[in-house]
Amino acid sequence: MSAVATDLQRVVEDAAAHLYVWALKDIPQDLRDALADARERETSVPGRRVLDTIVRNVQVADDEGNLVCQDTGIAVYTCHVGERFPLHPARIYEALRDGTERATLEHPLRSNAVHTITRENTGPNTGYRLPIVHWEFVPDWDGLDVKCVPKGSGSENMSFLKMCVPADGVKGIKQFVLESIVGAGGKPCPPGIVGVGIGGSADYAMYLAKEAITRPIGTRNPDPVVAQLEDELFELLNETGIGPMGLGGDVTVLQCHVEHADTHMTLNPVAVNYQCWAARRATAHVAADGTVDFDREA
């Protein structure tokens, strides 16, 4: 590798190490606002107690410099790589892995990574195919955006896939999302972000559902048809009465985001991926010259 690439790999590694810890400690402003707003809207006694505690917890994390939640999750990164960014994605992956390890050891953070059969720990939040990286490639650009989304298991365990048929239509999609969130009850730490992926294939629908939970709260899909589905699902989900931590109330979800892909004429896949109220994310914008801008709101 050239000296430039070596330096850039180090820059991305440092950025990843910073992002992982930062995301765990300092949740984005849009999320703080959404939680405060939820606290205002909630009328049930246990629901208000939960939201009061959440708001207090975020403040304590700020004051103590501690993690918002103990579940350091699995490290998930989404990368937007410009076609002229001078470091190959193979090396970007190495840098993200090394940065995750360093953050885990240096802080220290709880290490959650295990072999899926033996259940033995595989490393400091790394292992075979861990961390997980989503890639998008951007033409006519020389930068790199890395978003770190530590994904807790309580919410990830509440992931659901259904291969609806075309005749089920949008109604089938809505029914499945509603059933999934009611069935999940308090387990995924509501109120959080419901990510819905529709279209594509089975695997891609779930990939899109994960993409959906990484968006800033309340952003809307650029396709107006999909944005309308987001609005409708958001209203419907908050009518279920599941409430904060499943103890009953008005606020079951902070938002519902939908991502879509075009699909086969006989397919109608629907995937649901839940993100808990501690919807942690942090982004680094890396320029080709190695300058880094950290961004909590992207």
Add this chain to the structure above:
Amino acid sequence: MAVHEVTFPITDEAEILKLRAGDEVVVQGHVIGIRDRTQIRIFDQGQEPPMDLRGAFLLHTAPGVRKLDDGRYEKVCIGTTTSARMVRFTEPLGERYGVRAICGKGGFPDEAIEPMRRYGMVYFAIVGGAAALETTQIEEIEEVAWEELMPECLWKFRVKDFGPLTVGIDAHGNSLYHDVQTAAQEKLKELFARL
């Protein structure tokens, strides 16, 4: 909905029987940390837990800790995990070991209601994810057993003003989770009809 302060381990059953689903509780005294692998070892692999669980308050946790030079552990970040995975241990925890309270997040399904009524136990709902606050309420890690299961060891914490917790399931057969789920299933029928 009443507000209570309870100290664990409890010695008087009345302390548990006065709690009703929906009540708010703040806990003092000692809390035992336990998780999936800890309970698999006790109940599936038949190993006796090296701590007294009589009257105990169990917390579903796998804490983030730092090991000190003298072998003790210092808290880093201690929070709570999803309880539902561990519901099948409720009955033997009450029957064999006299556990009186289980605390976690997300609730227990209905199969916990009858054992909790029979053995005078309660389920406390904590706010999942609120670990920064929870950590400040844990004064000290007093004991650790089965360190090889790290972080799913058996932990003994001394706590101060631990909470606020909500009684999710009481010892009288009431469950908030059951009530919320029943109402939500009814609501779903109405919502589906509107789609």
